[in-house]
Amino acid sequence: MTIEAPSIARAALRQMIIELRTAAQLDQADVARELRVHPDTVRRWETGEIAVKATNAIALAHLCKATGPQLSRMTTLADQGKQRGAVEKHRGGAYPEFRLFADFEPTARAIWSYEPEYLPGLIQTSEYLQAVHEAHLPEQVENPEAVHKLRSTRRRVIFSRQDPPDLRFTIGVAAMTYLDGLDADVRRGQIDQLLEVDRLPTAEIRVLSRMHPGMSGNYTLLTPAKGVLAAGRFVYIEGEGVIRYEEAADVVSHHDKMFRTAWSRAETLEDYLDGR
Structure with missing residues (x-):
């Protein structure tokens, strides 16, 4: 398993979400409705303003008919994205x-x-x-x-x-x-x-x-x-x-x-x- 740094994992997950949603011909409103979240939440997932929980990543993968490897990759990235990177470990050591x-x-x-x-x-x-x-x-x-x-x-x-x-x-x-x-x-x-x-x-x-x-x-x-x-x-x-x-x-x-x-x-x- 490739271990990504937290912010890179988050960025990779955002990238996968956009690609899967686009391939499934769904817009952000469609995803929000099916996952029962606010449309702004989906937008913020895709812009990186907020992290994607593993449960939401799994639900989105099923909605977009992701393959088994894609689902596994998404859950791994969601977990890795929750970890603390160098800046988080040294709070106040650099701009966010x-x-x-x-x-x-x-x-x-x-x-x-x-x-x-x-x-x-x-x-x-x-x-x-x-x-x-x-x-x-x-x-x-x-x-x-x-x-x-x-x-x-x-x-x-x-x-x-x-x-x-x-x-x-x-x-x-x-x-x-x-x-x-x-x-x-x-x-x-x-x-x-x-x-x-x-x-x-x-x-x-x-x-x-x-x-x-x-x-x-x-x-x-x-x-x-x-x-x-x-x-x-x-x-x-x-x-x-x-x-x-x-x-x-x-x-x-x-x-x-x-x-x-x-x-x-x-x-x-x-x-x-x-x-x-």
């Missing part, structure tokens, strides 16, 4: 909207991140993260301890993989400049961490000190593992008051071009450090 990214990340084939002012979370030291929290307003960090634990878990999972993803980190020069204002030991520890990651065969860090497309904010391009849903590459964008996922091919392509252009204009981490 980050759950899907956090569940895709451990098995991703490629993770390309652009960060103009912060060092990306996967390559931060705990001391650097603490300094970031101290610079924020109190209301900006709900639960610092949970943030630390979640970051630590994510780093451990990614960097202990037997089949590590293609990791590319483009960092704005401002993020590197801010290191100069930190305690000497914190700065040295963070630079050592960057150099350690940069030496890995599947990871590279570059520093961008020139103008480039996409200077308006940070984003991450993630390529999921093969066979995870029907998911393709997507963009995760997070900023002050803005969190969203973009899956449209033209949007992903646009961000890919921006990243590749920024990457080509950036210098290697060692060249940047040698030039200071």
Whole structure:
């Protein structure tokens, strides 16, 4: 049995419900009437606003004349979707909207991140993260301890993989400049961490000190593992008051071009450090 991360299991179940309902030539109102639930409930199942209970998944499978394997898959996904993922286990450690990214990340084939002012979370030291929290307003960090634990878990999972993803980190020069204002030991520890990651065969860090497309904010391009849903590459964008996922091919392509252009204009981490 394939064990899916909770949010991926929920997304897979939603996908199956839509496909089965469409194949059975039923609309959401038909399903609601037969299952004796409110039409809005069916709509929210299919948009992912609420989880689908196993009993409802079974009833819907029978209604849509699902095969035995499909029924088994739906009940398994419903059960897995009830589990807690990384973000739920570290409540307050990230925005709720980050759950899907956090569940895709451990098995991703490629993770390309652009960060103009912060060092990306996967390559931060705990001391650097603490300094970031101290610079924020109190209301900006709900639960610092949970943030630390979640970051630590994510780093451990990614960097202990037997089949590590293609990791590319483009960092704005401002993020590197801010290191100069930190305690000497914190700065040295963070630079050592960057150099350690940069030496890995599947990871590279570059520093961008020139103008480039996409200077308006940070984003991450993630390529999921093969066979995870029907998911393709997507963009995760997070900023002050803005969190969203973009899956449209033209949007992903646009961000890919921006990243590749920024990457080509950036210098290697060692060249940047040698030039200071």
